[in-house]
Amino acid sequence: MRDIDCKTFQDKVDELLVRHRSILDVLSKFQESNARVNRSVVKAVTNCGCLNITASKKDLPPDIDLEQMKNFMETHLEGELCDSCKEIIEMELGNNLFYLVSLCNLLNLDLSEILKKEYGKISILGKFNLS
Numbered sequence: 001m002r003d004i005d006c007k008t009f010q011d012k013v014d015e016l017l018v019r020h021r022s023i024l025d026v027l028s029k030f031q032e033s034n035a036r037v038n039r040s041v042v043k044a045v046t047n048c049g050c051l052n053i054t055a056s057k058k059d060l061p062p063d064i065d066l067e068q069m070k071n072f073m074e075t076h077l078e079g080e081l082c083d084s085c086k087e088i089i090e091m092e093l094g095n096n097l098f099y100l101v102s103l104c105n106l107l108n109l110d111l112s113e114i115l116k117k118e119y120g121k122i123s124i125l126g127k128f129n130l131s
Contacts, residue, residue, distance in 0.1 A: 005112070006110075006111045006112040006115065007110075007112055009097075009101060009111075010101050010104065010105060010110070010111050010112075013098055013101040013102055013105060014102075014105045017102050017105070020102070021106070023103075023106050023107075026099060026102045026103050026106055027103065029099045029102075030096070030099035030100060030102070030103055033092065033095045033096040033098075033099050034096060036092045036095065036096075037089065037092045037093055037096050039092075040085070040088045040089045040092045041089060043085070043088075044081060044082075044085040044088075044089070048082060048084070048085050049079075050079050050080065050081055050082040050085050051077055051078070051079045051080075051081065051085070052077070052078040052079050053076050053077060053078075054076055054078060055076040058072065058073065058074070060072055
């Protein structure tokens with residue numbers, strides 16, 4: 001399969017979105033797809049067991065700076081997605097992307113421009129962006 005750029009994907013979504021063209025439909029489908037992504041990750045832990053989550057409060061040294069913080073932080077994940085869970089999560093994320101792009105289309109927003117602006121912002125602010 002050839003590489004797909006944002007514009008090509010956004011055009012294809014616009015072509016295919018027929019039934020749920022209302023902004024209300026797209027917002028609710030986007031929210032539903034977010035929940036399905038979350039649920040598929042939860043099922044990888046609770047149903048399949050290919051992932052484990054071990055989380056607790058992290059005590060950080062008081063004199064730590066933002067640069068060093070990454071060395072003390074964890075994902076809380078143990079294990080690796082099995083092929084089945086990976087396939088399901090990829091499918092749900094793809095569906096989520098479809099509705100994200102649908103929302104962009106209805107609001108006349110260019111996903112490529114949004115990505116460029118966000119990339120510029122995080123590049124300038126670096127780690128301070130999300131602290």
